[in-house]
Amino acid sequence: EDQVTQSPEALRLQEGESSSLNCSYTVSGLRGLFWYRQDPGKGPEFLFTLYSAGEEKEKERLKATLTKKESFLHITAPKPEDSATYLCAVRPRRDAGGTSYGKLTFGQGTILTVHP
Amino acid sequence: ETGVTQTPRHLVMGMTNKKSLKCEQHLGHNAMYWYKQSAKKPLELMFVYNFKEQTENNSVPSRFSPECPNSSHLFLHLHTLQPEDSALYLCASSQGGGQGVWEQYFGPGTRLTVT
Numbered sequence: 001e002d003q004v005t006q007s008p009e010a011l012r013l014q015e016g017e018s019s020s021l022n023c024s025y026t027v028s029g030l031r032g033l034f035w036y037r038q039d040p041g042k043g044p045e046f047l048f049t050l051y052s053a054g055e056e057k058e059k060e061r062l063k064a065t066l067t068k069k070e071s072f073l074h075i076t077a078p079k080p081e082d083s084a085t086y087l088c089a090v091r092p093r094r095d096a097g098g099t100s101y102g103k104l105t106f107g108q109g110t111i112l113t114v115h116p
Numbered sequence: 117e118t119g120v121t122q123t124p125r126h127l128v129m130g131m132t133n134k135k136s137l138k139c140e141q142h143l144g145h146n147a148m149y150w151y152k153q154s155a156k157k158p159l160e161l162m163f164v165y166n167f168k169e170q171t172e173n174n175s176v177p178s179r180f181s182p183e184c185p186n187s188s189h190l191f192l193h194l195h196t197l198q199p200e201d202s203a204l205y206l207c208a209s210s211q212g213g214g215q216g217v218w219e220q221y222f223g224p225g226t227r228l229t230v231t
Contacts, residue, residue: 004158031217032217034219034220036222041224041225041227042224042225043120043206043208043222043223043224043225044159044206044222045222046219046220046221046222049217049219051217087159089159091217103161103164103172103174104159104161104220105158106158106159107158108156108157108158109158
């Protein structure tokens, strides 16, 4: 069964204090790993897709990396507006039924709070 | 309107009511999804439609009934719900479905409370 575990559950940072969020996964063949940001009362907002180990992607203060077992979301010099819940999701090659029609398995998320 | 829209944004219903959630995507995508997001739990995929055809039903109780009349519109019909069905219901769309790897774009969600 595909599993995604995110840590920590919650992270409090001071503005400018860099850190990383972790997403560990167990999946029957990874086709893609996604990072999303979710603000309170809103739907998740797409950030990155990573396809293979060693791949990295950057957007402003965020950088996502991927290994064969986990992904990291590095936040450099965060600002209060980076406060949100960050979600990780994996796209397996096949689900238990043998098909994989767009099915994503999500982690429970990391709640990031950046204090000014 | 841009992106993925959902109506209503908030809904309170009794256990004997019948209501419907509506989702519309303005992105020209071909696949649409319903997710349930409960407090302290990961997003749970409920249904997937690819080119209007349902391709995934993730063991969802029959009191939830999806409908996809075309690639731009998705409905979730609700009847005789239970209090534990209270959650944020999210709609998403992606350019393709099937075996491709496509990022999904989410709507703002409908906050459902069952009393």
